[in-house]
Amino acid sequence: MPPKQWYILKVAVNREKSICDALRRRIKLEGLEDYFDEILVPTEDVREYNKSGKPRIVKKRLYPGYVVVNMSITDETWFIVRDTAGVGDFTGAAGKPTPLTDDEVSKILQVARASQVEEKESPEIKTAIRFRVGDKVRVKEGYFQNFEGDVSTIDESNGRITVMINIFGRPTPVELDHWQVEDV
Numbered sequence: 001m002p003p004k005q006w007y008i009l010k011v012a013v014n015r016e017k018s019i020c021d022a023l024r025r026r027i028k029l030e031g032l033e034d035y036f037d038e039i040l041v042p043t044e045d046v047r048e049y050n051k052s053g054k055p056r057i058v059k060k061r062l063y064p065g066y067v068v069v070n071m072s073i074t075d076e077t078w079f080i081v082r083d084t085a086g087v088g089d090f091t092g093a094a095g096k097p098t099p100l101t102d103d104e105v106s107k108i109l110q111v112a113r114a115s116q117v118e119e120k121e122s123p124e125i126k127t128a129i130r131f132r133v134g135d136k137v138r139v140k141e142g143y144f145q146n147f148e149g150d151v152s153t154i155d156e157s158n159g160r161i162t163v164m165i166n167i168f169g170r171p172t173p174v175e176l177d178h179w180q181v182e183d184v
Contacts, residue, residue, distance in 0.1 A: 004037055004072045005099035009081065010088035013065040016041040019086040020067055026080050035077045037070040042112035047127040047159065053179045060128070066091075068108060073097060127159035129178045137163060137181040144174055148184055 011019045020039050027036050042062040047055050067087075071077055078097075081087060090097035100108075131137060135151045149165035152173060161178050164171045 001035065002072045002074065004035075004070055006068060006070050006105045007073075007097050007099055008063075008091040009067045009069055010091060011065060011067050012086040012088075015086050016061060016065070016067055019084065022086070023067075023069075023081065023084045026084055030076075030080055032077060032080065035072045035074065039067065039069050040112060041067055042108050044111055044126065049127075049159075049179050055127075058128075062108070062111060068100075068112075126156040127178065129154055129156055129159065129161065131161060131178065131181070131183075136184040137161075138184050139163070139165070139174075139176065139180060140182050141180055142176065144176075147174075149174070151181075154178075 020041055023039055027033060043059040044062060045057050046060040048058050049055050069081070071081075082089070089095075092098035131151050131154065133151055133154060136148065137151055138148045139145055144165055147165045147167075149163040149171075151161050152164045153162040155161070159178050160175055161181065162173050162175050163181060165174050166172070
């Protein structure tokens with residue numbers, strides 16, 4: 001058996017989880033579990049807010065349209081993967097799958113596994129902020145309500161943004177929660 005290596009599969013977007021499940025079923029059905037280790041969709045936990053400002057934690061795919069597989073490639077395993085509904089192809093050149101380097105694998109797994117840590121250890125959760133640096137925004141509430149300015153910095157870990165607001169003709173940095181502002 002050839003050594004197991006990590007590969008990236010191109011799959012149908014928004015179907016990554018169901019394709020992983022289908023691939024696992026096919027592997028079990030064919031009795032090829034020894035050729036495969038992990039099949040995963042790298043995700044991270046992200047805090048999102050609804051329009052009223054209530055937070056919720058969602059799993060965000062790091063690489064939409066891709067699945068990471070640790071497997072040994074043989075003709076049989078290659079066929080099973082390629083023949084699974086929703087799988088496009090392996091990433092690589094000239095139809096030959098290119099394995100990931102150890103450095104690439106460690107970066108992907110570090111982020112993916114951090115989001116799978118038990119909640120009691122409370123990993124750092126990023127906040128999904130829909131604004132980008134340079135966006136023009138208006139303050140919805142607080143001391144600077146109805147003032148307009150440009151987003152200068154974004155702190156996803158705390159869900160805060162800094163907006164440069166002109167006060168008395170001088171640009172002044174004001175730190176706000178991201179839900180306190182809206183697009184202009």
